[in-house]
Amino acid sequence: MTITPVRITETPEWKALAEHQRSLAGRHLRELFADDPTRGETLTVDAADLHLDFSKNRLTAETVRLLAAVAERAGLRERIDAMFAGEHINVTEDRAVLHVALRAPEGSSITTDGRDVVPDVHAVLRDMEDFARRVRGGEWRGHSGKRIRAVVNIGIGGSDLGPKMAYEALKDHTDRSMVFRFVSNVDGSDIWEATCDLDPAETLFIVSSKTFTTLETLTNATTARDWLLAGLGDRSAVAKHFVAVSTNAEKVREFGIDPANMFGFWDWVGGRYSYDSAIGLSLMIAIGPEAFRDMLAGFRAIDEHFRTAPFERNLPALMGLIGVWYYDLWGAGTQAVLPYDHYLSRFADYLQQLEMESNGKSVTLTGEPVDLPTGPVVWGTPGTNGQHAYYQLIHQGTRLIPADFIGFLHPHHRVGTHHDLLMANFFAQTEALAFGRTREEVEAEGVPAAQVPHRTFAGNHPTNTLLAPALTPRVLGELVATYEHRVLTQGVVWGIDSFDQWGVELGKALAQRIVPELTAEGSPELRHDSSTNALIRRYRAARAG
Numbered sequence: 037m038t039i040t041p042v043r044i045t046e047t048p049e050w051k052a053l054a055e056h057q058r059s060l061a062g063r064h065l066r067e068l069f070a071d072d073p074t075r076g077e078t079l080t081v082d083a084a085d086l087h088l089d090f091s092k093n094r095l096t097a098e099t100v101r102l103l104a105a106v107a108e109r110a111g112l113r114e115r116i117d118a119m120f121a122g123e124h125i126n127v128t129e130d131r132a133v134l135h136v137a138l139r140a141p142e143g144s145s146i147t148t149d150g151r152d153v154v155p156d157v158h159a160v161l162r163d164m165e166d167f168a169r170r171v172r173g174g175e176w177r178g179h180s181g182k183r184i185r186a187v188v189n190i191g192i193g194g195s196d197l198g199p200k201m202a203y204e205a206l207k208d209h210t211d212r213s214m215v216f217r218f219v220s221n222v223d224g225s226d227i228w229e230a231t232c233d234l235d236p237a238e239t240l241f242i243v244s245s246k247t248f249t250t251l252e253t254l255t256n257a258t259t260a261r262d263w264l265l266a267g268l269g270d271r272s273a274v275a276k277h278f279v280a281v282s283t284n285a286e287k288v289r290e291f292g293i294d295p296a297n298m299f300g301f302w303d304w305v306g307g308r309y310s311y312d313s314a315i316g317l318s319l320m321i322a323i324g325p326e327a328f329r330d331m332l333a334g335f336r337a338i339d340e341h342f343r344t345a346p347f348e349r350n351l352p353a354l355m356g357l358i359g360v361w362y363y364d365l366w367g368a369g370t371q372a373v374l375p376y377d378h379y380l381s382r383f384a385d386y387l388q389q390l391e392m393e394s395n396g397k398s399v400t401l402t403g404e405p406v407d408l409p410t411g412p413v414v415w416g417t418p419g420t421n422g423q424h425a426y427y428q429l430i431h432q433g434t435r436l437i438p439a440d441f442i443g444f445l446h447p448h449h450r451v452g453t454h455h456d457l458l459m460a461n462f463f464a465q466t467e468a469l470a471f472g473r474t475r476e477e478v479e480a481e482g483v484p485a486a487q488v489p490h491r492t493f494a495g496n497h498p499t500n501t502l503l504a505p506a507l508t509p510r511v512l513g514e515l516v517a518t519y520e521h522r523v524l525t526q527g528v529v530w531g532i533d534s535f536d537q538w539g540v541e542l543g544k545a546l547a548q549r550i551v552p553e554l555t556a557e558g559s560p561e562l563r564h565d566s567s568t569n570a571l572i573r574r575y576r577a578a579r580a581g
């Protein structure tokens with residue numbers, strides 16, 4: 037598919053937005069709220085179970101109108117349609133981008149390259165469900181007849197972060213009689229820690245890799261296989277203790293896993309968009325097929341909203357456009373994501389790959405340098421921990437840090453007044469960030485003069501508040517789909533390919549070249565720069581001694 041990206045900065049829509057930004061540049065959120073006391077109710081949007089309050093941003097209803105016009109001009113509408121139609125919007129890899137097909141309802145149809153992929157998706161889902169039920173119910177047993185008690189997912193990047201994040205997020209919905217572990221790092225400590233207290237006879241490994249060629253995953257899978265065979269002493273044990281999730285049946289067979297025990301997916305599912313495919317098998321075993329289906333329904337509800345809602349009322353598109361507003365017109369280089377839910381401890385890690393691998397690009401679809409800053413640095417940890425760590429910098433530092441606050445009306449566990457305290461902090465933070473504390477207010481409290489500047493808060497720090505009833509499987513699906521579509525929205529405005537990841541290839545290739553230099557006998561010739569050569573020599577000396 038040929039997509040000619042629009043040079044957005046050259047369009048009248050962008051120029052109008054930039055002009056409008058200048059008119060708002062000196063204005064404080066205090067003034068914006070005073071000018072329009074209803075903005076807390078009007079600058080909000082609802083989609084499925086999610087309520088987004090974006091009123092505590094440096095914007096007005098006019099900004100929203102101008103941002104929506106930019107999205108239209110950039111071709112977001114056409115790109116959404118092209119994505120849902122299975123066109124090859126991943127231009128540099130010449131592939132369709134169809135994570136939305138992973139949650140399309142049975143009976144619907146999404147065609148790419150002449151094939152309706154929805155029946156394929158549901159066939160794999162049924163296989164996963166059958167397998168998950170058998171493992172959960174004790175029907176699928178280990179080689180020695182013992183029930184499976186531990187499931188270890190081995191994968192990295194998109195084959196790890198999604199299932200791990202979702203497992204943590206939905207821990208309260210998992211089968212607590214089983215243990216779930218996620219191994220990703222090629223550092224041997226990861227697989228060692230994951231297996232050191234497990235019984236091989238009760239352990240199932242799920243080797244998850246789209247390509248089945250990834251160094252980290254194959255190294256960990258080989259070590260896991262050795263560990264299993266050392267414990268069970270019989271090569272045929274692999275059949276009951278290893279399954280694979282991949283698009284590459286040949287490599288799976290080469291590794292020694294029967295492709296009958298492989299759950300497939302397709303090249304039109306990007307790694308970082310894949311945890312609702314078979315990559316989520318470990319998650320499905322943990323939460324059960326019904327909860328997994330609920331999660332897919334949540335994804336689907338937001339897909340439908342994103343596909344059909346006008347941009348001014350489109351929750352993921354608005355989140356994307358508000359991001360563009362800050363990164364490109366206010367100079368923000370970062371995006372904090374601050375979930376006030378203990379179980380979302382891995383959410384920012386997951387979003388780091390989703391957002392930064394997708395939109396960390398500096399050339400457009402046609403290979404020209406971009407003319408605007410692209411993807412921000414994404415980070416965050418669950419509240420209230422961050423408040424006692426880095427919020428100081430958000431409140432009183434010199435950087436502009438747009439932040440998404442994510443909170444839930446109902447807790448998982450009603451423990452005393454914990455949830456009220458958590459949510460009081462949640463509401464207090466966005467209020468303090470927006471309105472700060474003026475010099476006069478501080479002085480009126482009788483604060484000693486020397487301390488006044490230190491205890492004054494400028495405010496005017498922008499936040500989005502995302503509120504949902506509770507962190508259920510369905511709501512998790514809604515949240516993740518929101519961020520997936522936020523990424524597309526921004527990528528379209530910037531004219532980049534949000535679905536390739538060439539940037540990770542160089543490091544992989546160089547590492548492969550260095551491995552034999554670390555392990556070779558004698559003194560191999562090193563042809564790197566002087567720094568890398570010296571560091572390798574130092575490592576070799578330590579390894580030898």
Ligand SMILES: O=P(O)(O)OC[C@H]1O[C@](O)(CO)[C@@H](O)[C@@H]1O
Pocket residue numbers: 192193194195244245246247248249250253307308393537540
């Ligand atoms: O699933 P695979 O093929 O092992 O790849 C793992 C990850 O590696 C990457 O290619 C690069 O980190 C990711 O995009 C992908 O999620």
